[in-house]
Amino acid sequence: MKAVLWTGGETFELQDVPEPIPRPGQIVVKVHASAICGTDFHYADFKSQPPIIPGHEVAGVIVDKSADVGGLTIGEAVAINPVQRCGTCYACENGIGHLCLNTRHLGGEQAPGGWAEYVTADAANAHLLPRGLSFAAAALTEPVAVCYQSFLRAQSRPGQEVLILGDGPFGFLHAVIAKLLGAKTIFVAGHYDERLRRIAEQTRAVTCNSRREDLLEIVRHRTGGLGVDLVIEATGSSDAPNLGIAALRPRGTLVIFSYIWKPCPPDFGTVSMKELNLVGSCRSRGCFDPCLAWMAEGKIPAEKLVDLRVPLAEVNLAITQLKHRKKDIFKAVLLPNGN
Numbered sequence: 001m002k003a004v005l006w007t008g009g010e011t012f013e014l015q016d017v018p019e020p021i022p023r024p025g026q027i028v029v030k031v032h033a034s035a036i037c038g039t040d041f042h043y044a045d046f047k048s049q050p051p052i053i054p055g056h057e058v059a060g061v062i063v064d065k066s067a068d069v070g071g072l073t074i075g076e077a078v079a080i081n082p083v084q085r086c087g088t089c090y091a092c093e094n095g096i097g098h099l100c101l102n103t104r105h106l107g108g109e110q111a112p113g114g115w116a117e118y119v120t121a122d123a124a125n126a127h128l129l130p131r132g133l134s135f136a137a138a139a140l141t142e143p144v145a146v147c148y149q150s151f152l153r154a155q156s157r158p159g160q161e162v163l164i165l166g167d168g169p170f171g172f173l174h175a176v177i178a179k180l181l182g183a184k185t186i187f188v189a190g191h192y193d194e195r196l197r198r199i200a201e202q203t204r205a206v207t208c209n210s211r212r213e214d215l216l217e218i219v220r221h222r223t224g225g226l227g228v229d230l231v232i233e234a235t236g237s238s239d240a241p242n243l244g245i246a247a248l249r250p251r252g253t254l255v256i257f258s259y260i261w262k263p264c265p266p267d268f269g270t271v272s273m274k275e276l277n278l279v280g281s282c283r284s285r286g287c288f289d290p291c292l293a294w295m296a297e298g299k300i301p302a303e304k305l306v307d308l309r310v311p312l313a314e315v316n317l318a319i320t321q322l323k324h325r326k327k328d329i330f331k332a333v334l335l336p337n338g339n
Helices: 141-154 169-180 193-203 215-222 240-247 268-273 288-296 312-324
Strands: 002-008 011-016 026-035 057-065 077-080 118-122 126-128 161-165 185-190 206-209 228-233 248-256 277-280 306-310 331-334
Touching: 002 312, 011 312, 026 077, 057 118, 057 141, 077 141, 126 288, 141 169, 141 228, 141 248, 141 277, 141 288, 161 169, 161 240, 169 185, 169 193, 185 193, 185 215, 193 206, 206 215, 215 240, 228 240, 240 248, 240 268, 306 312, 312 331
Parallel strands: 161 185, 161 228, 185 206, 228 248, 248 277, 306 331
Antiparallel strands: 002 011, 026 057, 026 118, 026 331, 057 077, 077 126
């Protein structure tokens, strides 16, 4: 079969590789859509060893399964949760298996991903697609689910004022979910006018281009000087967490969603004096099925993020577009089987 392999550095190559065979408890999925995520460009930063087939945002059709798999039928359309668990570690045994200490993450060294014509996955990680949901949208179930997890971690409530730092795909999805969950006011800060316009179009968010506008001034003006109840950091920028801390009202919550590559020391003085809550959010727990339902109902318009659809052979073109046209491209989806 054809698959894209990361072969080191920033190099991705289309190669012929053997078709996968399901191990016990696994299914084989014919990949109809596999999205590109920004983390796919950071294998070297995480000290991963090539070659690796990337792709953890995947949807397709079951074409094979091991004899011990029940409850799933060949021909069913599924989205795949990439976090495959060991079932025996501390996290798995204490109800937080999405943080499995021995996870085989799809698109990692131990579990080839979905930038390929076929992919294997644990049957427990397959979620049936609701009728009418496109494969391109379904491939984005994982990013939608991890964004929903942010609100669960924050124990968010309707009527809150929410600030999202970041105007990328995760900024878009967090804003859409904030609206769905009944946020009173949604603020979104970013660097690209076109992205901010598209987010506001879907959510009626108050937007701020932080390259030329004062975010804290906008937030304080709109909240009577109090600040917001909830900030979600979705940029990975070094100074974003402290900007979020400054924007919070007393006993507000900051969710660290993005991986901060070069963190600055947090403003613990303000955290203490305002009794703020700092919460991490990683992956998702029990979020796939509700998110699939919301997408099928049109409440989360995930497919509006998809600006590029390309075959596997054009993966490097898509990567180049994603890196150099951030102002007007949110997501690219690979179509390994020509959909």
